[in-house]
Amino acid sequence: MKFKKIEILEVKNGTNVYYGTIENVPTILIAEKNIPDEITIDEKNLEKKNLIQPASNDLIESYRNKIKIITETHIDYKNKVEPYINSILESNTKWIRNILAFQNETEKILFKGEKFIVVKNIGYDTKNDFYLLAIPHEELRTIRDLRGHHKELLKLMKLKTIEIAKKRHFEENDLYFFFHYHPSCYHLHLHVCVNTHKNLKFRLYRHILLDYAIDHIEKLEKKTFKFEMSISNPIYKLLLG
Numbered sequence: 623m624k625f626k627k628i629e630i631l632e633v634k635n636g637t638n639v640y641y642g643t644i645e646n647v648p649t650i651l652i653a654e655k656n657i658p659d660e661i662t663i664d665e666k667n668l669e670k671k672n673l674i675q676p677a678s679n680d681l682i683e684s685y686r687n688k689i690k691i692i693t694e695t696h697i698d699y700k701n702k703v704e705p706y707i708n709s710i711l712e713s714n715t716k717w718i719r720n721i722l723a724f725q726n727e728t729e730k731i732l733f734k735g736e737k738f739i740v741v742k743n744i745g746y747d748t749k750n751d752f753y754l755l756a757i758p759h760e761e762l763r764t765i766r767d768l769r770g771h772h773k774e775l776l777k778l779m780k781l782k783t784i785e786i787a788k789k790r791h792f793e794e795n796d797l798y799f800f801f802h803y804h805p806s807c808y809h810l811h812l813h814v815c816v817n818t819h820k821n822l823k824f825r826l827y828r829h830i831l832l833d834y835a836i837d838h839i840e841k842l843e844k845k846t847f848k849f850e851m852s853i854s855n856p857i858y859k860l861l862l863g
Contacts, residue, residue, distance in 0.1 A: 624661065627660065629641050631650070631682065637654055639651075639652050639685055645726075645727065648676050648678075649675040649676070650675075651663075672820075674820075676806060680851060680855065684852060690858065692848070692851055693847070694847050694849070699766060703857055707808050710808070718807055721741060722759055727741070732786055735778075739759075740755070741755050750820075751815075751816070751820070753816075755814070756779040756812040756814065760775075761809070763810065766845075768835065768839050769843070776836050776839070783812070798814070800831050801813065801830045812832060827850050
């Protein structure tokens, strides 16, 4: 697979942080040297390459702008944020919809079910970067769209990802299950990765644990959320601008 460089985000202490794409998916590459505009990435050596994929808009912007912790009430969401999400929904979710329709990245699909699929994320084949995404077919944008009847779906997603992880010699207590709020892509997807994964150091408020979502599923729609966000993010501007 090929990393296509778009820009250099940071140069610090001999390490360069690049923003680009791999198969049209936003990606951050951290390297100890300059790289050409296009470079072939060997999946067997991802630990050495230090890739983050998909790279969220927030993470990319964190290299450019200041990050603030902000609060969003249900009223804020309904009046300001939800209309914005709906306005970008089609373009924002295209890559996930293509995967669900089996039109793109089919080689990454590990499980196909009536209610959801499981795909391997970058790092799946390496011990320290093991990462899965579980994606429901139902058009759910964020955890705010979850209702009581979705509890069984979340439990099934957890069980299936544990089953897949065990084939890679990971147990449940080796794994971290979470959603992002706000996510970079507004089609709900569950993140499952090893509990030592390098991405876990970013945005602790933004990580909503799966078990918490299951236990409080009836309250998520109207919950007041606190999360980290770049000051350049349109949602930040909607809430605090």
